[in-house]
Amino acid sequence: MKKDTRVSLKNLFISISDKNNSKKLLTRESEQELAYKVLSGDKAARELMIESNYKLAHSIAFKCYKRSRTKKIDFEDVLQESKTGLIKAVDRFNPSKGYKFSTYATWWIKQSAQQFISDNSSVIKIPNYSRILNAKAKKVIEDYKLNFGHTPTLKEISALLDVPEETIKTSVNIPTNYVYIDEEKDDDNHSGSVFTVQETSMNPEEYLLHEENIKSIASIFNTLKPREEMIIRLRYGIQTSENQSRFLLTDEEIKQIEQK
Amino acid sequence: MNKNKSLKEVSEELSKINIKLGVSGVRQTINKSFEKIIKEYADIHEQKLEANQIKNLAKDTEIQKIFAEYLSQHVKR
Numbered sequence A: 001m002k003k004d005t006r007v008s009l010k011n012l013f014i015s016i017s018d019k020n021n022s023k024k025l026l027t028r029e030s031e032q033e034l035a036y037k038v039l040s041g042d043k044a045a046r047e048l049m050i051e052s053n054y055k056l057a058h059s060i061a062f063k064c065y066k067r068s069r070t071k072k073i074d075f076e077d078v079l080q081e082s083k084t085g086l087i088k089a090v091d092r093f094n095p096s097k098g099y100k101f102s103t104y105a106t107w108w109i110k111q112s113a114q115q116f117i118s119d120n121s122s123v124i125k126i127p128n129y130s131r132i133l134n135a136k137a138k139k140v141i142e143d144y145k146l147n148f149g150h151t152p153t154l155k156e157i158s159a160l161l162d163v164p165e166e167t168i169k170t171s172v173n174i175p176t177n178y179v180y181i182d183e184e185k186d187d188d189n190h191s192g193s194v195f196t197v198q199e200t201s202m203n204p205e206e207y208l209l210h211e212e213n214i215k216s217i218a219s220i221f222n223t224l225k226p227r228e229e230m231i232i233r234l235r236y237g238i239q240t241s242e243n244q245s246r247f248l249l250t251d252e253e254i255k256q257i258e259q260k
Numbered sequence B: 001m002n003k004n005k006s007l008k009e010v011s012e013e014l015s016k017i018n019i020k021l022g023v024s025g026v027r028q029t030i031n032k033s034f035e036k037i038i039k040e041y042a043d044i045h046e047q048k049l050e051a052n053q054i055k056n057l058a059k060d061t062e063i064q065k066i067f068a069e070y071l072s073q074h075v076k077r
Helices: A002-021 A028-039 A043-052 A054-068 A075-092 A101-120 A128-148 A154-161 A165-172 A204-222 A226-236 A251-259 B007-016 B023-044 B051-059 B061-076
Strands: none
Touching: A028 A043, A043 A054, A043 A075, A054 A075, A054 A101, A075 A101, A101 A128, A128 A154, A128 A165, A154 A165, A204 B023, A204 B061, A226 B007, A226 B023, A226 B061, B007 B023, B023 B051, B023 B061, B051 B061
């Protein structure tokens, strides 16, 4: 758990600094002009077109990363992959078709980021077509259950998807949860589906940074007004060792009571 | 960390201690507080953030949870 939060904040600030480094957005006219220059082989225009769209690549990468909820992938890597997708889009964009670049590039960026996540989110490499077929089969099963009230047979799924039965059988049986040999077992919860990161997996430098983060965030919280702090604590269920009653009244309210 | 509460639940909890704050008031207070937190945190880490970036980050519940998670670890010790 500790490592997760540390990585998340690191990722957050990588993303912010990356966003800050990107160039200003292009207008529709300058985008068209640049795109024609790229088509004619202008390298400087290509560079500028890529750099001006980093924000788009960043925002798609962050969304894909957040949606994947994986702990095994670093956001930096997803960002890198989404930038590769952006480069592909810049190289293949045809301005004469009249679409905005962002409309075209979104698909390339998303495809690159999602492909990377799906390739690296599990220890067992599963071909992309199997993964897609698995998702399709699951959707067909769900829809079928809703419409007919029972699970479809393999033959029926095969007919609906127009895929051989044997292929469906393999695809549906793809494991999605893994239990690790070195996994720590929680005596109260034997679900076995959560990969726990051991404390020792942090090196001393990382541990120090993590501790620093905890301290600095706690000190920032102390600068909040008591009422603000109390509301955040209530919202996120954070307990305090101090007396809760100190949050009940604002400084001003205490003064008013004292004056009476 | 204990169970998170919905904005409505927070509002109800507050009314028990005579603080009348509706759901949108709670949301506004939380967002404003996180704006302060993110600004401070960015200053400590020498990150330059624009006002609208801070506003957008503060509204993001995933980011709020990250900071809250850190705070809960601090309190536990």
